[in-house]
Amino acid sequence: MIKQRSEIRFNSVIVYSLILNAGAAFMWPLVTVYLHNYLHKSLTLAGMVLLAMSCCMMLGNYLGGYLFDRWSPYKATIIGSLISTTAIVTLVFFHGWPMFGIMLLFVGFGDGACLTLLNSYAARIKTRSTRDIFNILYIGQNVGIVIGTLMVGFLLKHGVTLVFTVTAAFYAALVLITILEFNVHVDRRAPGKPVKPGAPVEAKVGGMILAICGVVLSVYLAYALWESVLPVHMTSLHIPFENYSLLWTLNGLMIVIGQPFVNRIGTHFKLSTQTYVGVAIFAASFVWLIFARDYTAFVLVMIVTTIGEMIGFPGIPAWIDSLSTPQQRGKFQGLYNLFMSCGRAVGPLIGGIVLDFASYKELFSLAAGLIIIFVVILWAMNRRRTRQQLAETK
Secondary structure: OOEEEEOOOOOHHHHHHHHHHHHHHHHHHHHHHHHHHHHOHHHHHHHHHHHHHHHHHHHHHHHHHHHHHHHOOOOOOOOHHHHHHHHHHHHHHHOOOOOHHHHHHHHHHHHHHHHHHHHHHHHHHOOOOHHHHHHHHHHHHHHHHHHHHHHHHHHHHHHHHHHHHHHHHHHHHHHHHHHHHHOOOOOOOOOOOOOOOOOOOOHHHHHHHHHHHHHHHHHHHHHHHHHHHHHHHHHHOOHHHHHHHHHOOOOOOOHHHHHHHHHHHOOOHHHHHHHHHHHHHHHHOOOOOOOOOOHHHHHHHHHHHHHHHHOOOOOOHHHHHHHHHHHHHHHHHHHHHHHHHHHHHHHHHHHHHHHHHHHHHHHHHHHHHHHHHHHHHHHHHHHHHHHHHHHHOO
């Protein structure tokens, strides 16, 4: 019998994030390349598969938040990790079409639930500030991405069975950590951290939460293009898939090394300012991507992309948590992950459809334009909310 703890250990959250994202990083870059180059399916079909997978992830995001607030977070996390693990183990033995696509749906659902539950657990840690928690969690996430993307690039040439076998080992470790570490008492009657007088209520922050989630939708829609159409684009330019994987290794290493410095500088700025600047840099990288034709150019674009990501992405869940009351924490973190999954869902499909009728230039321009539009909307709403708060205090 696993003894119940009063609070989850912070190191357990970091390790869980690392392993979960390492396992997921095996799958996301692989899906389009495997379907298109190995199973000889169209990019549009690959986009539809990723859309369906992400829709299941969105459902998992929602149910994960719902179950954290209203059921047993421990049991929900075990079930979510078991669903993903069972699907990956199945793919070790059956990875043809359509079984590959079907199992991806279960992987998406399980991962979606686990992501929301992880964020909700992390937000209740009392020994650290929410901002620090999500910044360090982001580093752990990217260590996982480094491990996963680096390994899949080199394992794929030895056969997809080996890729799924190694992935299954990561997910099995995830189940074990869940069982041993996540049996934690969750008191929903009291806040995880002190709540200031006049704490936000749902009616006042719902619009802001949706505006933030709109930015999340746009940036992860663009991010999904790196994970789906970019490997095909790069291999069509005669750049080896291993080199594409190394770009993600560069991304992860930059975040692991640079994120602590960015976090230290970020404490001098508002979460909103940090988000605006980072997301704007991220959008600008897609404009540069239009002109990339050789590997050096893709490396430089990835560096700019990563700088924007380091500045803008980690503060978003912390910003959402700062707007949440304890009773809404699972719900709002679920919305964040839901919109993130939605972006990842529609990104590959939009990419496939646009490329069937236009070029990469139009696709990357569309991605950058959408991000800027949603950032402007968020900036306008946050400015109005700030003015209203100042007026109420007078």
